[in-house]
Amino acid sequence: MTEAAEPEAGSETETPGGAQDDGESDASGLDDEPVDVIESSPAPPRPERDLRFGVATAAGLSTMTPVARVTEAPHRELGEAVLRVEGLTKAFGTTVAVRDVSLEVRKGSFFGIVGPNGAGKTTTLSMVTGLLRPTSGSATVLGVDVWRASAKARSHIGILPDRLRLFDQLTGAQLLYYTGVLRGLPADEARARAASLIDTFELSRSASRLVVDYSAGMTKKVALASALIHSPDLLVLDEPFESIDPVSAGQLTDILFEYVDRGGTVMLSSHSMDLVQRVCDHVAVIVDGEILADGTVAEVRGDVTLEERFRDIVRGPRQTEGLDWLGISFS
Numbered sequence: 001m002t003e004a005a006e007p008e009a010g011s012e013t014e015t016p017g018g019a020q021d022d023g024e025s026d027a028s029g030l031d032d033e034p035v036d037v038i039e040s041s042p043a044p045p046r047p048e049r050d051l052r053f054g055v056a057t058a059a060g061l062s063t064m065t066p067v068a069r070v071t072e073a074p075h076r077e078l079g080e081a082v083l084r085v086e087g088l089t090k091a092f093g094t095t096v097a098v099r100d101v102s103l104e105v106r107k108g109s110f111f112g113i114v115g116p117n118g119a120g121k122t123t124t125l126s127m128v129t130g131l132l133r134p135t136s137g138s139a140t141v142l143g144v145d146v147w148r149a150s151a152k153a154r155s156h157i158g159i160l161p162d163r164l165r166l167f168d169q170l171t172g173a174q175l176l177y178y179t180g181v182l183r184g185l186p187a188d189e190a191r192a193r194a195a196s197l198i199d200t201f202e203l204s205r206s207a208s209r210l211v212v213d214y215s216a217g218m219t220k221k222v223a224l225a226s227a228l229i230h231s232p233d234l235l236v237l238d239e240p241f242e243s244i245d246p247v248s249a250g251q252l253t254d255i256l257f258e259y260v261d262r263g264g265t266v267m268l269s270s271h272s273m274d275l276v277q278r279v280c281d282h283v284a285v286i287v288d289g290e291i292l293a294d295g296t297v298a299e300v301r302g303d304v305t306l307e308e309r310f311r312d313i314v315r316g317p318r319q320t321e322g323l324d325w326l327g328i329s330f331s
């Protein structure tokens with residue numbers, strides 16, 4: 001995994017507790033937490049594989065079907081509506097970023113939202129998760145209105161936002177622990193889940209380094225782990241695979257599959273049509289703030305690939321138009 005690489009000389013940052021990652025610290029990374037913020041009692045035994053967020057051991061993960069070999073998502077029986085979006089609209093001044101979007105995401109679904117740059121994906125996901133107030137329309141999670149009862153609604157949601165704003169002066173282990181505590185977990189439970197997630201996401205060698213020193217991919221992983229720590233019913237992930245290498249992407253996908261198999265629900269945005277076709281059972285295509293197609297991936301793509309259908313739907317302008325002055329032939 002990417003974090004196996006040692007930081008460059010001089011780039012390593014001292015932790016608040018004065019410790020540096022020497023690559024030999026405890027796998028949980030919680031051993032060198034400052035004693036005034038995390039109790040120094042030994043970490044409790046790690047929980048069995050019985051948590052929604054998928055405490056997958058390395059052995060467990062290795063028995064799963066490598067997602068890279070799959071060309072379409074497995075059939076899943078879906079349950080009740082977890083997320084209902086009705087007539088969601090967002091205007092920034094005179095720019096209407098999202099117009100009258102309605103969606104339903106059912107329990108057990110892996111739902112993809114795709115669209116070209118600037119189509120309104122991030123704006124939609126931000127409204128769904130309570131990070132951005134809509135101009136009109138509503139979003140409910142398990143029947144709880146995201147804006148009228150935001151605290152309760154957010155307790156059901158795990159969020160990986162587009163522009164990550166993490167407490168990056170914490171170590172990875174501290175970030176997970178404090179996220180768990182802020183999400184209302186008892187300290188012991190937060191510590192145990194943090195340790196399990198560090199194992200699952202193979203972050204043990206980086207767990208006692210400051211997040212500010214993480215690579216982009218490692219930052220994404222620790223952020224995704226943080227989104228899972230309170231065992232949410234719905235995970236909303238904005239471009240979760242951006243900056244992630246293919247091996248890590250396959251592993252993250254397996255973790256998300258396991259989360260869904262345990263009754264979780266995922267909504268994600270992505271520019272990778274191939275990935276969406278392989279992992280998502282439902283997809284919505286958004287263009288200029290409006291949903292132009294949605295349904296099962298099979299319904300939306302028909303007898304062509306999702307990427308081909310996406311190109312048909314979007315019909316972007318030819319990129320070479322107006323570049324004649326470059327003097328290069330693109331044909």
Ligand SMILES: Nc1ncnc2c1ncn2[C@@H]1O[C@H](COP(=O)(O)OP(=O)(O)OP(=O)(O)O)[C@@H](O)[C@H]1O
Binds near residue numbers: 115117121
């Ligand atoms: N805070 C803001 N103020 C003004 N305009 C905004 C703001 N946020 C987004 N927009 C505009 O809303 C539109 C949709 O943006 P959004 O970030 O939702 O697109 P996106 O589909 O996520 O794009 P990308 O794939 O490039 O990340 C764009 O025209 C963007 O410029």
